[in-house]
Amino acid sequence: MKRTGYCGTWRAAHVGQTVTVAGWIHRRRDHGGLVFIDLRDYTGMIQIVIHPEASTELEAMAHVLRSEDVCEVTGLIEKRPPETENKQLPTGQVELLAASVHRLNAAKTPPFVLDEAETVAEPVRLKYRYLDLRRPAMQANLRLRHRVTTLIRDYLNGQGFIEIETPILTKSTPEGARDYLVPSRIYPGRFFALPQSPQLYKQILMVGGCDRYYQIARCFRDEDLRADRQPEFTQVDLELSFTDQEEIFALMEGLMGRLFREVVSRPLTTPFRRLTYQEAMSRYGSDKPDLRFGVELHDVGAIVKGSGFAVFDRALEQRGVVNGIKAPGLAKLSRRELDEWTQAAIGWGAKGLAWIKVTADGYDSPIAKFLPADRLQRLRAEFDAKPGDLLLFVADAEAVAHAVLGQLRLKIGGLLGVTKSDQMAFCWVTDFPLLARDEDGKRLVAMHHPFTRPVDDDLQWLDSEPLRVRAQAYDLVLNGSELGGGSLRIYQRELQQRMFDILGVSPERAGERFGFLLEAFEYGTPPHGGIALGLDRLVMILAGAESLREVIAFPKTQRAVCPLTDAPGEIDRQQWDELHLRIDAAT
């Protein structure tokens, strides 16, 4: 007998109907002469009433059913007797009087109770993910994710985009993250790489006249994990021909507007705020500022210059900066807590952390005695500081001061409780630098990627002052997390070649790695650009989840293994041989 409806759908209007339902036994309440069963599927639960004396079959079933057994029940939808309605359940006005109960499959006792209240350790949940996924919260997350991807496809289809798949077995690109590699059986010693993003393919699609492409694309990066980082993750990847930044911004704002309105009923204000990279760094100390709260950085170099406080003076002499931030109401932090903050600041690269508590009758600070009264007064005015406020200062190279105060700003936001608020503060960060020095300061590396188009007006500095050149690159930031990023791309062979030169990629190597792209550029390439959004992060935020693992059906642990399948696993001797592989005896 095929089911006639889902468990969670029955209402008073269905009273009198004979129906068949199927699902899992959520709970059994056995009164001996009367047995209640909550039958569950993803839509919810219906209470089944079994009178064991009604038939030998029912008597047999009533007492043997156990949690998570899979059952099919046929019977009559009845109105519950008054006083026994359950207002907690959407189906609580009715119950299903069982005429027959079939146990389709018995279940072992589950390792944990599938109850929302129960907090089960993640390793257990992941090992028995199939049980975890039956929980309403996980069902809600997966179904939310489905609604998001459905809406994204619908929106982009409506904007003239087509979805195109690009290869998973592709070629390693030395720049960027570590690649996941797949050995070639046919070519000993050669490897495919799994894509870190479909970047090159989508540019080739633009050359190929596809005009507007998108893909819900799986990407792979063999780097260490975080709560918001998985080794394989999903990007909403898109690329447009004959476009510009404004068009891409409007497109994304339209998409976000629809997503938040239609999926979580949260209207957004568009257009989103825009900040240049410079502005984001100097005001918020981050290229992904959390704009749910103010608390901005201030450059106080002019105020403290020549004040006689050696720490500040020395930093300024060495072409550094003195920046500060106000922590409203946090003068109540203890000396010990401030010591911890100082240690944290040192951990982020600062040499120390200067602080001033503004009190009712002056200042409480280890550095106040080094600063003349008028300077203290000007500092206080700069921050509009009131008694009870705390001022924090970092004197260092500009990049260090920004980074450290940016981190402290987030700590302050956390203490003020603003990062827990449910507002959605989007912004665009624009005008990223094209290039940055790599960690040893020798080489130049692409800040975004080597295919990013420089700002036209800045091309003049490409050789003389490369670090001054801005990129036509932009990030979409939500509540301090990077939701996506993109750029307009280089579409002329000569400029692309110049970029490789600047990045120290020899023509031979460029040809070997990206020859197909350079050659494609010679056959009529439209100006193009695009963006990629982190789908997992987007869904995580929409779901209000704390970790990506809550919105991915089968995530990896922090050590990049799958607890369900135990991947990565060993392979057979024969597979080693076929792939011409041998493991280093030392390991």
Place this chain on the structure above:
RNA sequence: GGGGCCGUAGUUCAGCUGGUUAGAACGCCGGCCUGUCACGCCGGAGGUCACGGGUUCGAGCCCCGCCGGCCCCGCCA
């Protein structure tokens, strides 16, 4: 690679200053129960205290190592 927190029953946890037989709740098993919905009542089973070593008369507890989990830094164009 580094820092932090954690690992005790199927699950979530407690376990004092190192001291006799390691506890609770939920779950599980058995019995009773005709209006429950986290049903109730009675009874019961269930432990390699992650693992290895050390200190000690004695270790769940202290020390060292190691494995695993989570969070963070580095890393992630």
